[in-house]
Amino acid sequence: MxxxxxxTTLGVLPLSAMPSFAACVSVVSTVTxxxxxxxxxxxxxxxxxxxxxxxxxxxxxxxxxxIRIRGDNNTVVNNGTIDGTxxxxxxxxxxxxDAGNGLTLTNNGTILATNKGVDVEKKxxxxxxxxxxxxxxAHDKAIRNKDGNSAWLWNEGLIESDTDxxxxxxxxxxxxxxxxxxxxxxxxxxxxxxxxxNSGLIESVTRGGDEADPQDGIDIDSGTIxxxxxxxxxxxxxxxxxxxxxxxxxxxxxxxxxxxxxxTTDVLVEKGEHVDPETGELPAANTAAQIVExxxxxxxxxxxxxxxxxxxxELLLRKGSQLKGGADLGKDDDSLSIFDALVKSVVGEDLLDxxxxxxxxxxxxxxxxxxxxxxxxGGLAFFTFANDPGYTVWLxxxxxxxxxxxxxxxxxxxxALAPVPLPAAGLLMIPALGAxxxxxxxxx
Ligand SMILES: [Ca+2]
Ligand SMILES: [Ca+2]
Ligand SMILES: [Ca+2]
Ligand SMILES: [Ca+2]
Numbered sequence: 001m002x003x004x005x006x007x008t009t010l011g012v013l014p015l016s017a018m019p020s021f022a023a024c025v026s027v028v029s030t031v032t033x034x035x036x037x038x039x040x041x042x043x044x045x046x047x048x049x050x051x052x053x054x055x056x057x058x059x060x061x062x063x064x065x066x067i068r069i070r071g072d073n074n075t076v077v078n079n080g081t082i083d084g085t086x087x088x089x090x091x092x093x094x095x096x097x098d099a100g101n102g103l104t105l106t107n108n109g110t111i112l113a114t115n116k117g118v119d120v121e122k123k124x125x126x127x128x129x130x131x132x133x134x135x136x137x138a139h140d141k142a143i144r145n146k147d148g149n150s151a152w153l154w155n156e157g158l159i160e161s162d163t164d165x166x167x168x169x170x171x172x173x174x175x176x177x178x179x180x181x182x183x184x185x186x187x188x189x190x191x192x193x194x195x196x197x198n199s200g201l202i203e204s205v206t207r208g209g210d211e212a213d214p215q216d217g218i219d220i221d222s223g224t225i226x227x228x229x230x231x232x233x234x235x236x237x238x239x240x241x242x243x244x245x246x247x248x249x250x251x252x253x254x255x256x257x258x259x260x261x262x263x264t265t266d267v268l269v270e271k272g273e274h275v276d277p278e279t280g281e282l283p284a285a286n287t288a289a290q291i292v293e294x295x296x297x298x299x300x301x302x303x304x305x306x307x308x309x310x311x312x313x314e315l316l317l318r319k320g321s322q323l324k325g326g327a328d329l330g331k332d333d334d335s336l337s338i339f340d341a342l343v344k345s346v347v348g349e350d351l352l353d354x355x356x357x358x359x360x361x362x363x364x365x366x367x368x369x370x371x372x373x374x375x376x377x378g379g380l381a382f383f384t385f386a387n388d389p390g391y392t393v394w395l396x397x398x399x400x401x402x403x404x405x406x407x408x409x410x411x412x413x414x415x416a417l418a419p420v421p422l423p424a425a426g427l428l429m430i431p432a433l434g435a436x437x438x439x440x441x442x443x444x
Contacts, residue, residue: 033058038086040064046071046100052080052109059083063092066113073102084113084138093140095119107131107157113138117159122147126169132156132179138164142183145169149191155179155200163210165189166202173223177202177231185210186219187235192247194223198231198259206236213278214238217263222246222288224254229296231259239268245284249311252289259296265303266325267292271310287311287332294318300325305350308334317346319365326350326394332357337402341365344391353396361395362402371403374413381410 033041033052040060041050048069052058057080058066066084067076076097084094093115097105103120104127111117117138120126126145134157136142142161145151151169159166159181166183167175171191180201181187187202196218204215214237218225221244227233233240240263241255255267272285287310292298295318298305305325306315313329319340326347327336334354340346343363352361363370366385373384381395400407408416 033080040066040068042068044069044071046073048074050074050076052076052078052082054079054109056080057083059086060094061086061088063087063089063094065095065098065115065119067096068098070098070100072100073104074099075104077106078109078111078134080109082109082111084111084115084117087114096136096138099123101125103127105129107134107136109134111136111138113140115140116144117142117161118144120145120148124149124151126151126153128153130155130157130159130179134158136160138162141165141168141185142181143167143169146189151175153177155181158182161185162207171221183215185215186242187217189219190221190223192221192223194220194225196220196223196225197228198226198233199228200231202231202233204235204238211237214264216240216242216268217261218242219244220253221286222248222251222253225256227255227257227259227261227296229258232262234260234262235264237264239263239265241267243267243269243286243288243290243309245270245272245286246288249287252291252311255290255292257292257294257296257298260299261297262299262301264301265305265307266298266300267306267308268303269307269309269311269330271330285310289313292316294321294323297322298324304328321346323347324350326352328353328355329359330355334359335362336360337362337364339364341370341387343385343393344388347393349392349394351394351396352398354398356397358399359397360400360402360407361398362407364402364404366403368403368406368408368416371413371417374417376410376414 029048031050034056037058066082082096084096087094095116096111096113098119101123102125106129108131117136121144137160139162141164142159146168147170149170150172153175155177156179161183163184165185166181166187168189173190173194175196177198177200187204202217216238217233217235217240219242240261270286276283289311290308291314293316305323306327308329310331312332313334315336317338370386372386375382379397382392
């Protein structure tokens with residue numbers, strides 16, 4: 001009793017200490033939609049708080065979107081249905097929600113549209129939550145935020161476009177996907193400094209759109225992508241993750257994969273070598289570093305698993321991971337490390353190519369003594385390991401070869417594996433290599 005009284009007293013104290021109300025009072029315009037509205041909701045002012053109640057629907061038979069609120073800093077909570085598929089003229093494609101800067105949209109229900117599900121083109125500071133069980137489905141882009149910066153998207157439901165992009169936004173996007181983002185065009189199209197955390201499904205599928213122009217799971221300029229164990233990022237007909245040119249090539253981009261990433265070429269970086277059929281122009285190359293760390297599956301179904309272009313790229317293949325389709329690390333000084341003693345289980349018989357530049361491949365879980373045979377032909381190298389003598393790893397254009405923590409040149413490897421000259425006593429003149437070869441002879 002005494003304790004309760006104390007708490008009550010403490011609770012009252014701050015109130016009595018509060019100053020009187022300030023002179024300027026702002027009242028947010030609150031709009032609540034109940035029942036069935038077929039004339040849409042239009043309001044050009046900002047600071048609105050619009051709620052579509054559970055069981056309610058807002059659509060329009062007119063030509064100005066189901067909800068058009070183009071002022072700034074509006075809030076929409078949809079617990080019912082917002083439907084932009086009802087234009088009576090049969091020609092107009094309406095949006096579900098068309099809004100301004102600083103839109104905060106929480107969708108707990110359904111948003112449908114023949115045009116964009118949510119249209120905030122060139123608007124900044126979008127905050128969009130699509131809850132579990134909620135849907136944003138549009139014939140055109142599901143969410144258009146093209147050239148809009150600092151978007152925040154949290155998806156646990158379904159975001160889907162039949163013919164175009166799923167979520168298109170500009171720079172500084174923060175995306176968390178635990179649900180599904182599916183599109184015929186890029187599922188996600190972002191600019192610079194994006195952060196994408198995925199434990200759901202992000203996919204570009206071939207249906208309904210312009211299939212002559214294949215599209216990606218994620219199209220990005222720079223940033224960080226983390227794909228968790230339950231996550232899948234994929235494309236039916238193009239890259240799972242595609243890097244366009246970045247404005248700041250000094251900044252590296254990161255992919256950490258614990259789940260599945262699968263595309264024709266899986267992780268693809270623009271090399272500026274082929275004319276873009278859409279623009280008719282040669283695109284600028286991405287010259288930044290991509291740092292790819294794989295604990296899961298990275299799969300190039302008809303091309304490289306990773307094709308990283310210019311920049312000092314790094315590919316880290318952790319124990320138990322899989323890379324299908326091989327790797328081309330492209331121009332500049334790259335590194336590839338395999339942390340599994342069973343190299344075959346990680347990279348199979350696909351080519352690992354360092355490309356131009358001074359590149360290093362490291363078999364981090366193998367000691368040099370595990371190298372059973374090495375053949376060098378031009379830029380190619382073929383290694384066989386003692387722990388899997390029936391297997392040969394295919395290598396191209398590597399300048400250094402790491403075993404454990406030690407780096408060897410081609411010349412050092414050739415010298416170490418050269419037929420042992422007789423008398424064997426001559427080996428004493430090169431003690432380090434001599435020890436290696438002696439080991440090898442004993443094993444043989
Ligand atoms: Ca690169
Ligand atoms: Ca490179
Ligand atoms: Ca290279
Ligand atoms: Ca090279």
